[in-house]
């Protein structure tokens with residue numbers, strides 16, 4: 282039996298890979314415009330980092346981690362998210378002491394969660410995100426949301442809905458937690474097993490329950506907004522009014538609590554429904570954290586970050602026909618066809634020379650007859666064939682054939698550097714009508 286991929290993973294091949302590159306390079310570019318720089322933490326971390334960082338009551342830690350003992354009996358985990366690893370990287374390298382605060386980092390790479398695979402939900406998927414750590418102003422929340430919004434805008438994702446909420450400071454959350462415990466006391470017996478655990482560990486997480494019967498109960502639960510301290514209320518108002526001034530639209534959703542335990546104050550999600558009405562849920566999400574750096578052994582400095590699901594964003598781009606495989610131009614520019622093995626050295630020299638001029642060039646390295654090589658060139662959808670026979674080697678020249686117009690010209694080797702750009706530009710759009718082709 283042949284071996285197939287692991288459930289919940291997926292192969293990214295050819296043109297689809299170009300879609301990922303497009304999305305990822307825009308994300309990098311705009312993050313750099315906001316003066317964020319890249320960090321690359323390892324995929325493997327000590328399990329304890331996530332238990333402490335992400336939190337024991339989160340679904341991610343309770344049910345979804347790929348955790349195993351290595352040969353030295355250490356419990357290791359394939360990262361289920363980036364934030365905790367980046368906090369570890371900051372603390373371990375004492376970046377908070379040697380750099381100006383805030384530290385502004387972006388990241389990209391695979392994360393692993395043992396979830397039930399379904400549409401848009403994988404066990405290995407890619408996240409791109411940022412962390413801004415050590416800044417005290419509420420405006421870093423605005424800056425982070427603004428960055429995420431600019432990325433989505435530059436990807437032409439115009440149907441994004443930003444949902445935003447505040448979880449308040451510690452005092453607000455303690456008060457709210459007590460109110461929730463009181464409210465759910467009489468209901469918890471009828472609620473799902475997960476909620477029973479959440480009731481003990483972190484009752485806020487009950488608000489995120491997806492079981493319909495539980496959601497009915499949740500509807501009547503106390504609202505966070507009634508338990509916020511004045512400081513938290515004011516902070517949130519400032520964030521909202523800055524977003525308004527920047528014309529970044531949002532919807533306040535007071536049921537938004539986020540799945541990871543470290544959040545406090547501002548939390549947000551980016552939701553997307555395609556023009557066909559397909560609801561992708563959250564294509565990205567994030568929030569502020571007050572004590573996460575301390576939790577992993579560093580000073581008590583706050584941070585804020587967000588994370589995009591790259592697969593979901595690629596799916597949305599395809600669904601809304603903003604970008605798809607058909608729109609990706611990955612045609613090879615030149616296909617070099619040596620007629621006979623004895624001409625291979627010169628042909629390869631030519632291929633290399635043209636590659637160095639920034640064109641994509643493929644070459645037939647197999648023994649093949651001329652018609653067969655043309656068939657290959659056609660199949661590869663190349664723009665120009667370069668034919669090299671005995672005569673061309675002797676006279677150090679090449680024959681370039683435009684496969685669309687079927688016109689061909691000769692070019693001496695020493696003219697390649699000066700003429701090939703013109704030939705390429707004119708002949709590609711000329712339909713055989715340009716000076717070179719006639």
Ligand code: AMP
Nearest residue numbers: 401402403406563564565566588589590
């Ligand atoms: P989170 O780290 O849970 O806040 O997730 C951030 C983003 O990652 C989400 O908004 C999704 O776009 C994406 N995401 C989360 N889980 C998955 C998954 N299992 N498969 C694909 N994308 C995911």
